[in-house]
Amino acid sequence: MTNSIAIVIPAHQEGDRITSVLEAIPKAVSGTSRVVVIVVDDGSTDGTSRAASQTGAIVLRHPVNLGAGAALRTGTEAALLLGADIVVHMDADGQHLPEDLPRLIAPLFAGADAATGIRAFGRPMPWLFIIGNRFLSWMTRVLFSLENPDTQCAYRAFWARCWPALRWDSRDYAFASEMLVRGQRSSVRWAIVPIRTVYLDRYKGTGLGDGVRIARKLVRWRILG
Template sequence: MSRPSLDRVLVVIPAWNEEDALPGVLREVRAVCATEQSLSATDVVVVSDGSRDRTAEVARAEGVPVLDLPINLGVGGAMRAGFKYALRHGYDAVVQLDADGQHDPAAIPALLGAAHEHGADVVIGARFAGAGSYEARGPRRAAMRVLARVLSRVTGTRLTDTTSGFKLAGPRAVELFAAEYPAEYLGDTVESLVIAARAGLEIVQVPVAMRPRQGGRPSHSPVHAAIFLGRAVLALVIALSRPSSHTARARLHAAAEVKA
């Protein structure tokens, strides 16, 4: 199995009104990159997703470039902008990291290690794979189990956490997602995995521990959590009902032939 080159890594942080937690997250990423040899060529970009607070300002104050979107597109739209930026600037891999501090930057080397070990194109930082004490309850837990079961079959590998926003995308995935990353609700998680699997990309997961939000307000209220099940199932149905993108697979094959 071929091992992708992951020499240049870009950490993309989609952020919507995260001025409180973002500075601490950026300092943690910087500290991890300074101590981990595998991250020596790692850069960071913040995608301010239509933020109305000082998110963009605090990122620039930390010396980090910012993609300042004029309107809120959601995580999917913000990440597509990040993938386009990565492709344009020649990065080998993209790590998606939340701006609220729930994702531990110290786990990034584990994502990179899994990509190298398995030759994987997408590595998911899974919350329900034996690390940490994170739990989902009620309809949200039921939805996550259904999604994991179905998407495990679609991807051909056992997945326990298909809605994690802590992920690594290798070279082939960066090229694919720069063009086709979905922006709809849950599309950045559920549908992106379907798109990757249908394009023939290898997907694996590694266990990660989640932390409490470091600042700001949670994006999901109890009411939103109660309707998560219906939305999640709908997102999965939409993803599976869309025709497979032959263009995506052809683009990846063509790129591989050129590099060869």
Template sequence: MSDSIDLRRVLIVLPALNEEHNIDKIIAEVRSELPEVGMLVVDDGSTDRTAQRARESGAQVARLPVNLGVGGALRTGFRYAARHGYQVVVQVDADGQHNPAEVPELLRELATADLVIGARFAGKGEYKARGPRWWAMKLFSTVLSWLSGEKLTDVTSGFKASGPRAVAMFAQHYPAEYLGDTLESLVMAVRGGLKVRQVPVAMRMRMGGTPSTSPVKSAVYLMRASLALLLALMRRKPVQGSNEAA
């Protein structure tokens, strides 16, 4: 890990929606692997005991009164980080698919990058996508690779580390719309002059609960994600230091 990163200035943000069966296990894993980091669970309008179990497990909790989606939850996380002096934000999903033991790999890459993606299709692990979802991921990776000048194979990954410049930008402008947490945030970062890179990671199975994917949802995903990417490319470039929305 880069010696320039003070783990006390690293915030792990876990967006969570009805993850009462998983959240305590994830918090325990993070504490075991990275005992010095801060941790914020953003309860995105859960109707179960997610917030209660997160607090009981020792994490800070921000509760959203309604479900805003991952983008809205992460926007809350970045603003919390900026207000409390955190220099680095690492997004970790609350369903157990991201392994906290791989966070140090993302942090090391921040020595030469502003935003690091934990990539599922980069030669590590056995995660596979099929059908419309695979074609969508392939298309979006091609477009973002061209924009960034870096080979990016998994631009829809939710496992990411943001360095100081990215935290400053996202605290002001993080998009909350559909796929804003993946496609639009990456487009924003690239167009804002941030360096984006990836490191290979292995995706795990959910610890519990029910996944939200299905063949019909995958087909809808392709259409909606294509529109989201198009809209992201049409938006104005973010200007740091301005309170005006990007």
């Protein structure tokens, strides 16, 4: 049991919620020797950094807002600098349950290079987002023969050694699709793990404009590589 795990959480304007999210993260996870929590405050102005610091998490701050993809990349690079063996991505709004973490990383110990959660589509996720998520997953399957029913799920884990194969450039929400596509091109073995999601208020996440941008990028990656 020598694997250390780094949980990377991108946060933007989550000052009200970040404390309870961080406090719910277990101090130890089965199969790992050490759990490090890295919060990347992506240019928040509501005291997110301060609130996160008080929980003992490592807090990195983007002076300006760059986007979820950029924040996760900063956090992932920090995890590698700290020598983490497993990197986990988790949302800052409490949508993902820390209790699902052992199930999420279990496939990594069974031979998978990476594992991504899949959500149950239904209420309270608005129908527009359900359609959008399904459409993007369908597009990914058609363009890249990549079977993943929820390509936009932000709860995922991967071995640090996979970073060169997964390293994404997208600063926006398209990074989730980009890392799947890059991973597939590099023969990364993905496992899919059903997860539970909790929506504490209105749905926050990929919007219509983000969906259009992701679809456009998927086509571009297909054509231009």
